[in-house]
Structures are given as structure tokens and as C-alpha cells.
Amino acid sequence: MGQRPAIAWLTGLSGSGKSTIADAADRALTEAGRSTMVLDGDNLRQGLTRDLSFTAADRAENIRRAAETARLMGDAGLVVIVSLISPFQSERAAARAIAGDIPFLEVYIDTPLSVCEARDPKGLYDRARAGKIPNFTGVSAPYEAPAAPDIVLTTQNRAVADSAEPLVAAMLRLSLQTRD
DSSP: OOSOOEEEEEEOOTTSSHHHHHHHHHHHHHHTTOOEEEEEHHHHTTTTTTTOOSSHHHHHHHHHHHHHHHHHHHHTTOEEEEEOOOOOHHHHHHHHHHHTTSOEEEEEEOOOHHHHHHHOTTSHHHHHHTTSSTTOBTTTBOOOOOSSOSEEEOOTTSOHHHHHHHHHHHHHHHTSSOOO
16 A cells, blocks of 8 residues: 554544544545545444443443454554544553554543533533433543543644644654555
8 A cells, every 4th residue: 555554543522523633634644645544433333333332341342343443454554543432541552452563543632521511512411411321421431531642632722624733744654654
């Protein structure tokens, strides 16, 4: 493919901007000549992981399946952007381990809970606060912010392209060389 594979793992609360940043980075990388794939949590839950609920065990399995899929795509030479809440450090570390020798960046979309709730494009926070959605990350289930992410992106009061630019630059650098 004339590129080195790489995996960017975007983590953050619901409404933080993960999918928006993933899509913007995907467009920019494609325009720069990279072959890419986005694995988005909402899309994965419609197919590959539709049999899973939001229990702790099923969330861990959701992340494992996404990481295994990203690894397979990386083995095929793609630049992969994974957009999942992935609330626990241990699960993100497991995803990094699954990536093996494929460069892996943990990317924290650092958006305050209040901003995520104000955005709430699907009305999820309101339903979670009303008790209609159990185990909702940030409300009735915990989220462990990365202690030492490879990249931190902010979306509050920033244009999407500006928020995505550090990720795009890093992925362009990582994918520049052909695989040994």
C-alpha cells in the first residue's frame, strides 16, 4: 500500500467529539493519500458487536473485538482510527497489546462532561439521568481518563479541523514509511 499501518484509539465521553474527529481525520488522511478505515462504536454495535449489552463484561468484549478488527486491518496495511468510549485504562492497554507491533496511539478527546451533556445529540444524558439508560458512562458508570495518553485533543470552542490536526499530523508521520 506504500504506507505503514497505524492505529489511533480515540477515547472520551459520549458527545466528546470522537466520531466527528475520527471522520475529519479520516478525510484528511485520505486526501493525503493514505488508505484508512474508521471503526466507530455506534457502527460496530449495529453489526460486529450487536449481540453485546453495556455490562462490564460486554463492554470489555466490545473493546476486544474492536481491537482485534483494528489489528487485522493494520495487518492489511491500513491506517485505522477507532472511536470508542472505552472507559477503562485496562481495556485500552489490552487494545494496545493486541495491536502488537503496529504503532498505536491512545488519543484522549478531552471534553468536559458539562459540554458533552450540553451537546447530547441523541438525548442519552437526559435519559441516563432519568434512570432510563443503566450503566451510562459518566453518569451511572465510571470513566477513567487516560493517565498518559499519546495525544490529547480538545473540542470545546475549536473548529473540527483544528481539533483533528494533531491527530492527522501524527498519523501521517507514523504511516509515512513502508512496513519492514
